[in-house]
Amino acid sequence: MIGIFDSGIGGLGVLIQVRRLLPAVDIVYVADHARAPYGTRSLKEVADISADISGRLIEKGAQTVVIACNTASAAALHSLRAEFPNTSFVGMETAVKPATMETRTGVIGVLATAATFQSELYESVVQRFGGDATIRTAACPDWVEMVESGIIDGPAVEHTVRAKIEPILEEGADTLVLGCTHFPFLLSSIEAVAGPNVTIVDPAPAVGRQVARVDPGSGSGELSLMSTGDPGRFEELVRKLGGSELSLSALAFGD
Ligand code: DGL
Numbered sequence: 001m002i003g004i005f006d007s008g009i010g011g012l013g014v015l016i017q018v019r020r021l022l023p024a025v026d027i028v029y030v031a032d033h034a035r036a037p038y039g040t041r042s043l044k045e046v047a048d049i050s051a052d053i054s055g056r057l058i059e060k061g062a063q064t065v066v067i068a069c070n071t072a073s074a075a076a077l078h079s080l081r082a083e084f085p086n087t088s089f090v091g092m093e094t095a096v097k098p099a100t101m102e103t104r105t106g107v108i109g110v111l112a113t114a115a116t117f118q119s120e121l122y123e124s125v126v127q128r129f130g131g132d133a134t135i136r137t138a139a140c141p142d143w144v145e146m147v148e149s150g151i152i153d154g155p156a157v158e159h160t161v162r163a164k165i166e167p168i169l170e171e172g173a174d175t176l177v178l179g180c181t182h183f184p185f186l187l188s189s190i191e192a193v194a195g196p197n198v199t200i201v202d203p204a205p206a207v208g209r210q211v212a213r214v215d216p217g218s219g220s221g222e223l224s225l226m227s228t229g230d231p232g233r234f235e236e237l238v239r240k241l242g243g244s245e246l247s248l249s250a251l252a253f254g255d
Helices: 012-021 043-059 070-083 096-102 114-118 120-129 141-148 155-170 183-194 204-214 231-241
Strands: 002-006 027-031 064-067 088-090 107-112 134-139 175-178 199-201 223-227 250-252
Touching: 002 012, 002 043, 012 027, 012 204, 027 043, 043 064, 043 070, 043 114, 064 070, 064 204, 070 088, 070 114, 070 120, 088 204, 096 107, 096 120, 096 175, 096 199, 107 155, 114 120, 114 134, 134 155, 141 155, 141 183, 155 183, 175 183, 183 199, 223 231
Parallel strands: 002 027, 002 064, 027 223, 064 088, 107 134, 107 175, 175 199, 223 250
Antiparallel strands: none
16 A cells, blocks of 8 residues: 655645556555644654654555655655655655756746745755756745635635745746645646746656656555545545546545
């Protein structure tokens, strides 16, 4: 079984990619609504939360845990590998590397959570892959809130998105990195504000491919969607945002 977690519904984008590549694998997805959002917590708190969820997924039989959350990956990927040496972990790195291959102006905008920007992992990605690019950042906690409320398009969303990306575009950015798994849900609004000449980088497909390399295992294709918060509310959101591929019942996590 593959376990996947995020603070909420952001990781569904990664889950969809994994399901496409590995339709026969059993998956348990946990949305940690009880402790969301992660992005405004300290890295230590997010590391402790990530260890708790990973431990519980491993108890349920996960051989691989996918951290479908940039914040939790930044806070905990290394410590989780040390704490659970018999489990494979696939995490998310802010996609600065592909962005440097796309940019023509040499200016890249990175959109993520405040916690991600404070992490050593983010710093090391910029050091290793940033090259000569100028990187402009914006923490967007309000974007996470909108997605969790099921509000992903319309004038109010565009207004909120514009407030964060317009200053970055004015500095010459032609490439935007979605460094939080909630943000691809806002893609149509981001594209509407950014216009056709800006490339938007979503790392979810690459993470899906990495999971398929690490754990191509088989099963009966069972998918369980769980929330540490209100399963009814989660199910509603999954039906609204997860598309037909994920229209299943959600369960409470911890039973
Ligand atoms: N989806 C998470 C990420 O990728 C974080 C959202 C939150 O703040 O909980 O960073």
